Amino acid sequence: MPLTSALIAVATLVAVAIVAGAVWRLRDxxxxxxxxxxxxxxxxxxxxxxxxxxxxxxxxxxxPQVRRMLQSIASARSVDHVEVDLTHSPDLARRHHVLSTPTTFLVGTDATLVARFNGVPRRADLEAALSELPALQEAS
Known part of the structure; x- marks a missing residue:
C-alpha cells in the first residue's frame, strides 16, 4: 500500500508540473x-x-534575441529602445515588479505604462501596441 501511495503522489506532482508548465508557456x-x-x-x-x-x-x-527585435522595431518606428541590466540594478526590478527576464515595457509619451510583455514578446503584439499610440498614428 505505501508504494501505491508514493506512485500516486509522484503522478500527481508530474501532472501539476505539466499543467503549470503549459500555463506558463501560454502566458509567456x-x-x-x-x-x-x-x-x-x-x-x-x-x-x-x-x-x-x-x-x-x-x-x-x-x-539578445529580444534586444535585436526591439532595436529593429525601434529604428523602424522612430521610438527609443532602452535596455536596463537588472544584474546591476536589482532595485529597479523590485520597483517595477520584474520577476523574470526578458521583460519589456512599452512606455508612452506621458510616462505611462502602455503594455508589458513578460518573456519574449510576440512581434505582432508589440507592433499592434505601438500602432495604437496616438503619437505614432499622427506621424503615419
Missing part, C-alpha cells in the same frame, strides 16, 4: 495592457518620447 510573451504612470527614474527613458524598455540580466539567454 503575452501582452498585458496598463495605463499606470511609471517612475522613469533610473530607466534612461526621455520624457515625451515613446520607449521600449527591455529589462535583462547578464545570464538571460533569450535577451
Amino acid at each position: 510573451g503575452r501582452r498585458r495592457d496598463g495605463a499606470d504612470a511609471i517612475d522613469l527614474t533610473g530607466l534612461g527613458v526621455h520624457e515625451g518620447r515613446i520607449a521600449l524598455v527591455q529589462f535583462s540580466t547578464e545570464t538571460c539567454t533569450r535577451c
Whole structure:
C-alpha cells in the first residue's frame, strides 16, 4: 500500500508540473495592457518620447534575441529602445515588479505604462501596441 501511495503522489506532482508548465508557456510573451504612470527614474527613458524598455540580466539567454527585435522595431518606428541590466540594478526590478527576464515595457509619451510583455514578446503584439499610440498614428 505505501508504494501505491508514493506512485500516486509522484503522478500527481508530474501532472501539476505539466499543467503549470503549459500555463506558463501560454502566458509567456503575452501582452498585458496598463495605463499606470511609471517612475522613469533610473530607466534612461526621455520624457515625451515613446520607449521600449527591455529589462535583462547578464545570464538571460533569450535577451539578445529580444534586444535585436526591439532595436529593429525601434529604428523602424522612430521610438527609443532602452535596455536596463537588472544584474546591476536589482532595485529597479523590485520597483517595477520584474520577476523574470526578458521583460519589456512599452512606455508612452506621458510616462505611462502602455503594455508589458513578460518573456519574449510576440512581434505582432508589440507592433499592434505601438500602432495604437496616438503619437505614432499622427506621424503615419
